[in-house]
Amino acid sequence: MMLWLVTWLCRPLLWLAQRREPAAPRRILLVQTAKIGDMICTLPVIDALARRFPDAALTVMHHPVNRALLKHDPRVTARWEADSSAWRGLGAKLRLARRLRAARYDWIVIASPNLPWLLLPLWAGIPRRIAVTANHGRSVQRAEPLLTDALRHQGERLIVDEWAELLARLDVPVARDKPLYAAPDADAAVDALGLPAGSLIGIGVSAANKLKELGEDKVAALVGELLARSDAHVLLVGGPDDRALAARILGRQPSPRVIDTTGRLALDRLPVLLARLAAYVSVDSGIIYLADALGVPVVSVVGPTDPREQRPLDPRSRFIVERLPCYPCSTVFRTASTCRVGTRACIGNVTATRIADEVITLLHQNRTP
Template sequence: MEKSYRRILVIKLRFHGDMLLTTPVISTLKRHYPDAKIDVLLYQDTIPILSENPEINALYGLKNKKKKTSEKISNFIQLIKTLRSNKYDIVINMADQWMMAVLVRMLNAPVRISHDYSHRRNAFWRNSFTHHAAQKGTNVVESNLSVLAPLGLDSNVMKTTMSYNPSCWERVRSELAQSCVGEHYVVIQPTARQIFKCWDNDKFSQLIDALHARGLQVVLTSGPSREDLDCINAIAGGCQTPPVTALAGKLTFPELAALIDHADLFIGVDSAPGHIAAAVNTPLICLFGATNHVFWRPWSNNMIQFWAGDYQAMPSRDQLDRGKMYLSVIPAKDVISAAETMLSKNQRAPATGEEL
């Protein structure tokens, strides 16, 4: 296949963590086509997590389903005009939304590769692409990279990337100083988009008390929603000595990456910050409930992962109760012990993500 692509479009329409897990695809393309401009089409809401990645030329945002129909149509039409003008040599599609077949057809790229989705086998979808790649791999990173199989590349970049500007750390360090946080601290992100991915507030409080007893400071982070902030306040209120909550809901994704990058340890549930911790090589502990803990685990070798299924049988995906807190079966003492293990064996390395 052609070896001199100069303009590449990567398409992925998922949540923040999913977007971070596409970065090995982008890095692999950049390794093999160093002069190529690589653009990414993603949901507008998820642009911030890739906003400072130096391997990406441009990010194009698609309005998600929560927007008005008129806004989505206008946005879609404008995107097609803009993307057509870029004259892509190749499109790499990792989105299963049916409208992507329409969009890709209108870009007229000579090479159009898509994952081979089992629910997208009609003639219109299949004929919209020149190549279909089987999804392979036990983890989402490997699965994403499998889309590149038709290119016949001899190697892949097997690392996720989370970039941030030095100014992000300067701002975060200033905020930490105002809260009297020193050099050694642990970041805990207890919140997730859905309750079935969450752990009990009182268990987080017990964990924080144990870390404080060890002489470490704890910084709690979260999204900006009222529900997230209420969770943060409830956990802090249950601690003997409150953790630092001043940054909760106030950080951009690059700033969150800077905070996690300089931490001694990250602890969190199944959500994007855990994948950020893996990308910046911070030791981490992650808690998974009734989700595929192998496929969706953070891409890290310096991690202890808890799965609720090791304590109690988990339901199949079609039987999942999204209002149930499946992680409740994981005892606080086990996570406290894991934190002791990770802190004892890890000497903090210099921060890795701040140089662009």
């Protein structure tokens, strides 16, 4: 709040102190400090900027969890790891503004439009300040005039389409493609798993946001349904922290057709594994967006989220939505982590049989004659 007040008091001087914008940007900063799913949904913007300005240096500020996701991306000149602790407190914000000013960015594209990031670019003297802004929060909306180019989010529109509309005004065409770059040794790492031939179904066993998580009982029941109703092998997909959960699921579904891949591949190798799947099923989490970016059809249990604003885009994919009176309670700019009515019914009401029905339908529709 203090930076907000100081900014509005000083804004005439700050506007006078802005650097002149060059004919074409030479240094661009894209800020996306959310986690995996949001970063993947920002890849079309990264791709558009790199294509439109191939000679510009493109820096991406990102959450540390996305280090491997961007590590091999040739479009990105520099990676700047940061989370919200980097600008907590007035002193930290002013230090960050000085660092931004010293870097002499010509454009800043703000995909994480919280209040500090709508104010700091003005302090940094960045000539072109671009953001799709949240559709709630008075302070955030009052800061919109400090941007040079802004579009307010509408809940019923896809974020990627809003970015396309906004950047089209600057002659930057945005497509929906999400190019990914895996580690050079990713194919060898996946081959080393010794996966069987035939159809493979991946299941995301957990979620970073526990509000969305299916839970052990439901995942185990889903595995059982898929084993009984198909001849596919089922891959349990997750990170190192999911190994214990996967072991319990394997204990409840002891079959050679169930393969635990949790924690066996880093994020920059996981794309090669996902690309070999016939289908991937999960709640709305980062890895389901990774699968979608690779052209893998998914079954998404959307839970508290609204797929109108952000979702996997493959036309074959299927969505399970419980439209409760409290739905949706989690949006791209206001992520919920607890159930405000205490039931988690948007997840709890969805049975393993219902999820399996969607997966089997998907497999049948995509089967090659």
